[in-house]
Amino acid sequence: MDRDKRHESAEKLKSVKDLEKKGEKKKNLTRQALETRRAKSRQRGKPEEESPDEYDGGDGDDDSDDSEGMASCLDQIIEGSP
DSSP, X not given: OHHHHHHHHHHHHHHHXXXXXXXXXXXXXXXXXXXXXXXXXXXXXXXXXXXXXXXXXXXXXXXXXXXXXXXXXXXXXXXXXX
């Protein structure tokens, strides 16, 4: 009787671990697909897509090209130099 219970318990544990592995594999494949899309976008010169999981809640100014801000900053530096 104990042997049957141990066998059932081992099977349940194995199925739980299999489900965890499938979930991890799916997550890795999704991440890999996103990286592949980003690499192709970079090759084409298009802006990268932002993944919904990677959104940090900021205002999006982290890596954006703020040409006007940079130009005015450079103008101030140039005007301020002796």
